[in-house]
Amino acid sequence: MDPNLINNIRQKMQKVPEILKSDLSTIRTGRAAPSLVENIVVTAYGGTAKLKVIELASIATSDPQTILITPFDVSIVGEIRKGIEVANVGLTPVIDGSVIRVSIPPLSQERREELVHLLNQKLEGGRIQVRQIRHEAMQEIKKAETEKNISEDERIALEKEVQKITDETIGIIDSLGERKKEELMQV
Incomplete structure (x- = not known):
């Protein structure tokens, strides 16, 4: 039985909200954010x-509705504009001298609801990953008990600790989701 099992599980589970947070930053909320175009x-x-x-x-963002893109090489302004258009992310870039301005249109109620649905799918995907990590840990703990590496009391204590970490991680995922929903539904 690996003595670092709990630490390994905690590290694996902590990665899920981190990845989810960066994934959620790409969901457009009607506000200008560099993450909408940077990737x-x-x-x-x-x-x-x-x-x-x-x-x-x-x-950079010049105001809550505008993203400013300043190319390091002015000769590729047109290529960046075209790349944003081709990406089909619902943004319209406009060349303004050596800068590209991207105005963020306000979201319709229907689009907000679609984005909340997408958000819920991403959140559920994160919860599933956490539960999968828990499942693998529980199997490892039970295997250690059947191989007589740990006692029944140790198994129960480890299972409780794994469940506690799981609940904390799912709580973090849920709070990320609530914050993003508030952003999306804000008019």
Whole structure:
């Protein structure tokens, strides 16, 4: 039986909300955020390079509805604009000199509800991952007991600890979801 089992489980479970948080940041809330465009892949320099927008430009928000993209190389302004259009993320980039302005249109109620549905799917995916980690840990604990590496009392204590970590992690996932839902439903 691995003495670091609980620490390993805690580390695995902590990764789930971290990954989920970065995944949720890509869901558009009607507010300008660099994360809406930074990972869009752009074919630059005549098709010789496929790079993310964040690798080609600095990204900032000038107001709650506008993202400003300032390319490091002014010659690829058009390619970045085209890349954002081709990504089909519902954003319309406009070239303004050497800068690209992306206005974030307000979300319709129907679109907000679609995004909440998508959010719920992502949250459930995170919960499933956590439960899978718990399931694997419980199997490992039971296996250790059948191999006489731990006693029944130790098994019960370990199972309770694993369940406690699981509940804490799912609580974190739920609070991430609630915050994102509030952002989405805010008009």
